[in-house]
Amino acid sequence: MEKHFTKIANKVAHAxxxxxxxVACCGIIVLWAVTGPLMGFSDTWQLIINTxxxxxxxxxxxxxxxxxxxxxxxxxTKLDELIRTSKAKNHFIGIEHLTETELEEIRKKCEEAAERAGEAAEEAEEAAA
Known part of the structure; x- marks a missing residue:
C-alpha cells in the first residue's frame, strides 16, 4: 500500500x-467563468468552483x-552518509531531530568557527606576503 501511494504521490506532485x-487549470477557470452567464451566476455555479x-x-x-x-x-540520509565517510565531525549526523534552539546554537558555533578559520587564513596570507 505504501509503495503504491508513494508512486501515485510522486506522479501527481511531478505533474x-x-x-x-x-495552463489546464487556467483553462478550467476560464471555462467555469464562461458558463457563469449560462447558469445565471447562480449559487450552484459558484459552489462548483469553490468545492x-x-x-x-x-x-x-x-x-x-x-x-x-x-x-x-x-x-x-545522503548528507549523513557523506559526513560519516569523510573527516567531518560525526556528531552532526541526526541534528535534524534537535529543537530549533539547539540547531541555532550549533549554527552559531559553526559560523564562529568559520570566522576564526577565515581570520587565520588572512593572517597566514599576510605573513606570507
Whole structure:
C-alpha cells in the first residue's frame, strides 16, 4: 500500500509542477467563468468552483507534503552518509531531530568557527606576503 501511494504521490506532485498543468487549470477557470452567464451566476455555479478547488487543494497539500518529507529524508540520509565517510565531525549526523534552539546554537558555533578559520587564513596570507 505504501509503495503504491508513494508512486501515485510522486506522479501527481511531478505533474502538478508542470506548465501544462497550470495552463489546464487556467483553462478550467476560464471555462467555469464562461458558463457563469449560462447558469445565471447562480449559487450552484459558484459552489462548483469553490468545492472543486477546495477538494483539489486539500488533497494536494497531503501529496506534496508527502513528497517533500521523503525528499528531505533522502537528502538528509545522503548528507549523513557523506559526513560519516569523510573527516567531518560525526556528531552532526541526526541534528535534524534537535529543537530549533539547539540547531541555532550549533549554527552559531559553526559560523564562529568559520570566522576564526577565515581570520587565520588572512593572517597566514599576510605573513606570507
Amino acid at each position: 502538478a509542477g508542470k506548465p501544462v498543468t497550470f 472543486s478547488t477546495t477538494i483539489v487543494t486539500f488533497l494536494m497539500v497531503f501529496l506534496i507534503q508527502n513528497t517533500q518529507n521523503r525528499d528531505g529524508a533522502a537528502l538528509q
